[in-house]
Each structure stands twice: as structure tokens, then as C-alpha cells.
Amino acid sequence: MMDGARTPQTPPVLILLGPPGAGKGTQARMLEKEFGLVQLSTGDLLRAAVAAGSDAGQAAKAVMEAGGLVSDDIVLAILRDRLAAGDCAKGVILDGFPRTTAQAEALDEMLAEAGQRINAAILLEVDDVKMVVRIAGRFTCRACGEGYHDTFKAPKVADTCDCCGAQAMNRRADDNPKTVMSRLDAYHEQTAPLIAYYTDKGVLRRVDAMQEIAAIQGAIGALARTVVA
Numbered sequence: 463m464m465d466g467a468r469t470p471q472t473p474p475v476l477i478l479l480g481p482p483g484a485g486k487g488t489q490a491r492m493l494e495k496e497f498g499l500v501q502l503s504t505g506d507l508l509r510a511a512v513a514a515g516s517d518a519g520q521a522a523k524a525v526m527e528a529g530g531l532v533s534d535d536i537v538l539a540i541l542r543d544r545l546a547a548g549d550c551a552k553g554v555i556l557d558g559f560p561r562t563t564a565q566a567e568a569l570d571e572m573l574a575e576a577g578q579r580i581n582a583a584i585l586l587e588v589d590d591v592k593m594v595v596r597i598a599g600r601f602t603c604r605a606c607g608e609g610y611h612d613t614f615k616a617p618k619v620a621d622t623c624d625c626c627g628a629q630a631m632n633r634r635a636d637d638n639p640k641t642v643m644s645r646l647d648a649y650h651e652q653t654a655p656l657i658a659y660y661t662d663k664g665v666l667r668r669v670d671a672m673q674e675i676a677a678i679q680g681a682i683g684a685l686a687r688t689v690v691a
Contacts, residue, residue, distance in 0.1 A: 473551055473554065474582075475553065475556065477560075477582070477584065481588060484593070486557050490557055492683075496686075499555050500550050502557065507537070518539035518543060534564065534565050537565075542576075580660070580665055582686070583663075585669065586669055600637060603623035603625065605626050
């Protein structure tokens, strides 16, 4: 059993690590469906907390309205509240947090207070050159958010969503080769310490994210089954 194994009483906590475009969102949705886990992304958590008007949400709103960066303490407070919700009883997948070793250490302390821990930090490994091609060709349906790609997943009918039939597609302005490479460089610089941190904890698991989506899903699913009851 992996070092991050848990007792049945504690909901598992998984982390997905990987650069923009590695497929974290896609794989998180598949984990939600297969295992009943809940994906928690920092951006969604902040927006929900602000909308709900919780103490931490109000603190975050004040910072954001002032143009500042929300502190780790506020993010952790929001995360603590969210983990206590009933739908997280089967476990969660963290996406976008932690981003630094300081955040990882603080997260470990917060989880320990609730008798939890990080059970697996799953690293989606990519080839930077191929990632530039992958990201630069992606686009989404404006109506339902379904994702597509010029090369790997084109709609069956050009400019028409396979899922909802809408004919409005959206491409991010920053999904161009130069910007993508810059983002990848920043990711590697930022994430390298986290890789070392979770390796030392014995919970880092690596998955080749340049495979087909189904193969990646199978690999991640196999890892998840070792920690999800």
C-alpha cells in the first residue's frame, strides 16, 4: 500500500499537479464521476466563498476589490470550510493549490487538524514542445464549455459543438506558442519544489500525460483506487 494510504474513516485528498493544458480538469471530472470525489479549484472556491458571503469570502472579496492577492491564510480558511461540506465526504481532488512549498506545509497542517493528509500528489508529466502544439490548437464551445482541438479533437461538423449543437467557439488570446512556452517555464520553476516536497513525503505519483486521454484516465484511476475506499 502506498505511503499516502488512509484509514477508511478519513476522506482521501488527492492533488493534481501539471502545467496548463496537461488535462487536469478533464481527469478531475473523470475522477469525480468514477469515484464520487469533488474537484476543488482555487478560483472556483474563491468565487463561491465571495458569493456565499462567508467570513473568509468577505475577506477575499475585500482583497480582490483592492487589486491585491488573496493570502494563503484566507485561501486555507475557505478550503477548510469547503472540506467540511457534506459532498466532500468521499474525498476531494485539489486543482491549483498548493502552488508553493509554504502552501503545501500549511495545507498539511490544516489537514492534520482534521485527521486527514495528502494521500496522493499525481504529477501529469508532459513534453514541453508537444504541449505548445496541444495548447495552441485548443478551443471551447461558448455555450456549454466542451473542449476541442484543431488536431486531436475537432468537432464532427466544423464550428459546431458535438454536445449542444451551438455554433460559437472560443479561443483564449493567450493560447499562442510564445505565451504558452512562457507559462510552461513559469510552471516548471514554480512546481519543481513541490515535486521534491511530495517525493519526500512518499506520496508523489507520476503519470505520462502525453498519452491518449483514456490511457491517462486508466493510469490515474489505478492510482486513485489505492487510496479511495
